[in-house]
Amino acid sequence: MAGYAFILILFMSLLAFYIGRSAGNRFHVAAGRDTHSLPGYHGAFVAVWVGIPVLVLVLLWLGLQRPVIDQLLIASLPDAMTAGADRAQLSLYISEIRNVASGRIFAEPTEAIRIAANSLVRWEALARWAMLVVAMAVMLVALIIARSRLTPRFRARNAVERVLSGLMIFCSLVAILTTLGIIVSLLYEAWQFFRLVPVTEFLFGLRWEPQIAIRADQVAGQGAFGAVPVFTGTLLIATIAMLVATPIGIFTAIYLVEYANERTRKMVKPVMEILAGVPTVVYGFFAVLVVAPAVRQTGSLVGLEISPNSALTAGAVMGIMIIPFISSLSDDALKAVPRAMRDGSLALGATRGETVTKVLLPAALPGIMGGILLALSRAIGETMIVVMAAGLIASLTFNPLDSVTTVTVQIVTLLIGDTEFDSPKTLAAFALGLVLFAVTLCLNVIALRIVQKYREQYE
Amino acid sequence: MSSSDASLSASFDWSSQTAAARRRKRHAADRRLQLCGIAAITVALGLLAVLLISLISNGYRAFVQTMVTIPVYVNPDHVNADDPARGNYRAIVAQSLQALFPDVTDPAEQRLLGQILTNNSQFFVRDRVVADPSLIGRTFELTTPAADPFDQLEKGVIRRDLPESQRRVSDLQIGWFDKLKAEGRISTPFNWGLFLNADSRFPELAGLSGAIVGSFYALLVCFLISFPVGIAAAVYLEEFAPKNRWTDLVEVNINNLAAVPSIVFGLLGLAVFLGFFGLPRSAPLVGGMVLSLMTLPTMIIVTRASLKAVPPSIREAALGLGASRHQVITDHVLPLALPGILTGTIIGLAQALGETAPLLLIGMNAFITAPPGGLLDASTALPTQIFIWADSPERGFVDRTSAAILVLLGFLVLMNGIAIFLRQRLERTW
Numbered sequence: 001m002a003g004y005a006f007i008l009i010l011f012m013s014l015l016a017f018y019i020g021r022s023a024g025n026r027f028h029v030a031a032g033r034d035t036h037s038l039p040g041y042h043g044a045f046v047a048v049w050v051g052i053p054v055l056v057l058v059l060l061w062l063g064l065q066r067p068v069i070d071q072l073l074i075a076s077l078p079d080a081m082t083a084g085a086d087r088a089q090l091s092l093y094i095s096e097i098r099n100v101a102s103g104r105i106f107a108e109p110t111e112a113i114r115i116a117a118n119s120l121v122r123w124e125a126l127a128r129w130a131m132l133v134v135a136m137a138v139m140l141v142a143l144i145i146a147r148s149r150l151t152p153r154f155r156a157r158n159a160v161e162r163v164l165s166g167l168m169i170f171c172s173l174v175a176i177l178t179t180l181g182i183i184v185s186l187l188y189e190a191w192q193f194f195r196l197v198p199v200t201e202f203l204f205g206l207r208w209e210p211q212i213a214i215r216a217d218q219v220a221g222q223g224a225f226g227a228v229p230v231f232t233g234t235l236l237i238a239t240i241a242m243l244v245a246t247p248i249g250i251f252t253a254i255y256l257v258e259y260a261n262e263r264t265r266k267m268v269k270p271v272m273e274i275l276a277g278v279p280t281v282v283y284g285f286f287a288v289l290v291v292a293p294a295v296r297q298t299g300s301l302v303g304l305e306i307s308p309n310s311a312l313t314a315g316a317v318m319g320i321m322i323i324p325f326i327s328s329l330s331d332d333a334l335k336a337v338p339r340a341m342r343d344g345s346l347a348l349g350a351t352r353g354e355t356v357t358k359v360l361l362p363a364a365l366p367g368i369m370g371g372i373l374l375a376l377s378r379a380i381g382e383t384m385i386v387v388m389a390a391g392l393i394a395s396l397t398f399n400p401l402d403s404v405t406t407v408t409v410q411i412v413t414l415l416i417g418d419t420e421f422d423s424p425k426t427l428a429a430f431a432l433g434l435v436l437f438a439v440t441l442c443l444n445v446i447a448l449r450i451v452q453k454y455r456e457q458y459e
Numbered sequence: 460m461s462s463s464d465a466s467l468s469a470s471f472d473w474s475s476q477t478a479a480a481r482r483r484k485r486h487a488a489d490r491r492l493q494l495c496g497i498a499a500i501t502v503a504l505g506l507l508a509v510l511l512i513s514l515i516s517n518g519y520r521a522f523v524q525t526m527v528t529i530p531v532y533v534n535p536d537h538v539n540a541d542d543p544a545r546g547n548y549r550a551i552v553a554q555s556l557q558a559l560f561p562d563v564t565d566p567a568e569q570r571l572l573g574q575i576l577t578n579n580s581q582f583f584v585r586d587r588v589v590a591d592p593s594l595i596g597r598t599f600e601l602t603t604p605a606a607d608p609f610d611q612l613e614k615g616v617i618r619r620d621l622p623e624s625q626r627r628v629s630d631l632q633i634g635w636f637d638k639l640k641a642e643g644r645i646s647t648p649f650n651w652g653l654f655l656n657a658d659s660r661f662p663e664l665a666g667l668s669g670a671i672v673g674s675f676y677a678l679l680v681c682f683l684i685s686f687p688v689g690i691a692a693a694v695y696l697e698e699f700a701p702k703n704r705w706t707d708l709v710e711v712n713i714n715n716l717a718a719v720p721s722i723v724f725g726l727l728g729l730a731v732f733l734g735f736f737g738l739p740r741s742a743p744l745v746g747g748m749v750l751s752l753m754t755l756p757t758m759i760i761v762t763r764a765s766l767k768a769v770p771p772s773i774r775e776a777a778l779g780l781g782a783s784r785h786q787v788i789t790d791h792v793l794p795l796a797l798p799g800i801l802t803g804t805i806i807g808l809a810q811a812l813g814e815t816a817p818l819l820l821i822g823m824n825a826f827i828t829a830p831p832g833g834l835l836d837a838s839t840a841l842p843t844q845i846f847i848w849a850d851s852p853e854r855g856f857v858d859r860t861s862a863a864i865l866v867l868l869g870f871l872v873l874m875n876g877i878a879i880f881l882r883q884r885l886e887r888t889w
Contacts, residue, residue, distance in 0.1 A: 161785040168695035171688045185730035248499040255496025279813025353489030381720025383816035433726040444718040
């Protein structure tokens, strides 16, 4: 039904545009140069008047219809059922009513539920038709009002442009709204979690065992939410990734900036960019299929016991993924060092190597650091490689040959599958997400500041 | 100290042994650095090569499928012509197979024999008979995929020289399979099923069509949201916005948003779209909305760059002729910036196509055996399909996963190719 509503809005807007434009055309013929706006603006003015208010209305309607009907359903249930019931109980009633209404009956529903289901079907049909009728009426009224305002002297263009500006401002606010949405939803859900588990236990506890039993009185029904092992695992894997990526990335950048000829640069750069463009799920599969067995075999050759989901595997593959970020940002930083410094060093008789290590690198260091911080933030937030290649059990270890788990792995494993929204398991994922967001945000802000500040120095 | 400095400037013997040795040392250090650079590049490109080679060497096998062609006699005892959909097709397939091997009489061995064909062969027979009831009582040739172990046997993944206890097919089954092969009943055509079938528990039947359609819908939604919103936001920030604290905030915010981990967007989608607005799980609509929020910063940044590239003289000329600022943008600047914007859009969409983590959180990793019919149907996407298959234990899914990755990479190469083509063909420099 929503689809029909949108098609109707589209059709009516087109119709309105046509009506407005033909009016504008007539003004043009009658009044000639005295008309203020071109005919198209008259059309656009009427179309905007017809389309936008009703679009907002329909979207609001679609968003509010369900909660309102839910409230009506609750109100229609007999008092004996709703008296003293908490929110969870009420939402259980609602879902039962909806199941019955859509024909998914497992047990014989009670009389009250059946009546409620019948009224649900009736109300929903009513709401659907009411929406179409109301939308149509609003559009017709808007069409008449907008059309009646059109005169040869009417400043249709200014009105349309004001609306366009408003739309553009709204669109640029979407980015802010997204950030706000992230912060609010993470904070809200994490706050729910911290009502069940104290913040101090989450941040400093040493046991992470979020298994929740089906019944509250079962063993392990409590779960343990001390996130320290998860944090250390994340740090361990990110460190390994950085140990792999940083030297390779920086040496690559040095070679490309200082030693390589134009042809090599032109060939190597796009190929390195492929490394960055490969989806991370592919790296995850690569880690499981190729790298993990190779690492295990190498380990057994020298007599080391390496777990199949070792931190080493996940970290190393993540390092490969990060190489291009570090190399291209270091590349930028090295290139930003003024030509005069390099030429001066070379003119004094320093070799290229000495120029790089003693002049270029120190000068470019802040930029390179910024790049490394950005890459670190990416390593901490990376999901698919670790979900596929790292372990699930949180163990407090710094041994890279052991299996560890990361924040992102835990978020995914806690949220995959059908989990209800108010179990501590689900909420714990949001608390982890909040930590992840805060940490990567700090890293990003610092890194972006460093990179920007450094760029300005030589410009 | 000072005396040696003086002697250095006055009469330093540049060709002495010590100077030459020091020079050699310095040049060796220079060469070492250069070698380090070459080694780093070699390692990086070598790893890329290993990645691609391992994917191709696994994936190429999934592009052909071992098929078995057997004559099927539709025994009227098992099918009622009035209601062909309810016949005992399992028995029909089993009897047809046994007709080829009259000497196999032991029930246990007959069961082993039946394992050569894919589990769903009976449904293929049923579909044929339902479509054409005149087949009842007649014999027709059915070409059906071989079961996964025999597919692997034919492709040489299961080695015949292993002891019988270590492979998934017994010597007896290999004998039957070789007999079928000698009769010319085994063929390995191109595996269209990989593109035309939806997901299945059986590797020989599993295909990507559901994932491709799901990815298409999600990308469509992503495009429909992020393209107009991104352009509008970029135009406002670049052309209209005053320079003040608010617009600075928006700008910093956009840069940060581009670097937020993708899984956080998944959490946002889960909490807001699924939890608050009650949209359906696993729907391409929600997936596309989450992806569009992720793509938006890229879109805005790219669009602003191409708006900046349009020279001010064009704006000034249009303004000078009496156009309003909006007219300047819509009639002159945007058309000139469009190639750059399109290139950026395609690259942004390519990134969104490969994104997995946020789709996992909103449930687009469901096991669904039919392509989605609309934006609100449950579905998977290409990367999540890869994730599901990578978790499946059957050997056949390793090949399928690699093949699916090759398909995904193929789409990415295609999109990037189009972007490069557009850039070269349409983009202008002033």
